[in-house]
Amino acid sequence: MPMPMPTPTTRRHLLHHATALGLGAALPLHGARAAAYPDKTVRIVIPYPAGGATDNLGRLSAQTLQAALGQSFIADNRGGGGTTIGTRALAQSAPDGYTLGMVDSSFTINPGLLGARLPYDTLKDFAPISLVATAPFVLVVHPSVPVHDLAAFLARAKAAPGSLAYGSAGVGSGPHLAGELLAQQAGIAVQHIPYKGGGTVITDLLGGQFQFAFATVPTLVEHIRAGRLRALAVTPRQRVPQLPEVPTFAEAGLPGVDTMPLFGLIAPAGVPAAIVEQLNAALRQSVRQGEMHTRLKAMGFEPVGSTPAEFGQRIGEEVAKWAAVVRKGNIQAE
Known part of the structure; x- marks a missing residue:
């Protein structure tokens, strides 16, 4: 006579006793995922089109994780909406570790800029894995502006409020808010010229269409070295190796x-904590002391490799x- 199938309750008791005896492996868990992550x-x-710093770092992270974990990691570019389209798609994805996201400063700016219009909760709808890198900002002026240090720049701005203008990739972009932060900290009035994306901002700065700008060191270093732009200060706490002669904002007051x-x-x-830790460990090791560290440095980034x-x-x-900053500057999203 065949043995009756155990009920779920009976099965739980059997599993409990088997585990206590060290015999858990003797009872197969039908439906449980046996394969190790990742298996696809x-x-x-x-959240950008291909090209640009965030895309480059996302692809570099994909290569690093693929090498470390032995499975394909691919980039999925979903630009638009000031990064909210791709980020919303990520928030709505299954929390199984098979959809991740590479974000930049727009991720932390958008909550203050968009408020209730933001289609996700930045602090609740995501699981941080690792801060991969930062990129120093540098304040530069066109050579036609007769200043050679931050003090002279600020004096000129205070003497003629609104006479100095700067361009950025758009309202609420990192360079825009860097300029707003400078204005608030120094008590100066400057004009902001928002562009529809960053592609032509530096071209127009080089052409003298406006007087100054903030951008990352990797973006501007060659123009500075060639004398096409003049660097006044950098944002990190320490001077950057690519521009050792340029003081930090702290040094400049x-x-x-x-x-x-x-x-x-x-x-x-x-996403299960074990998967977050696995991804973090694989990425952090390479960012802190592996091949990714070397590549980030060569690109002008500051490797971090933080914990979640x-x-x-x-x-x-x-x-x-x-x-x-957005509230004090009364900045309104376009």
């Missing part, structure tokens, strides 16, 4: 201008900082 392709959503564009890897909220908790704390701090 992982997508990294990049404005420590509050401390903006550093960030680039990090996140996942939808609810450290990245989460940094996100919260940045959201609060930029919300205050």
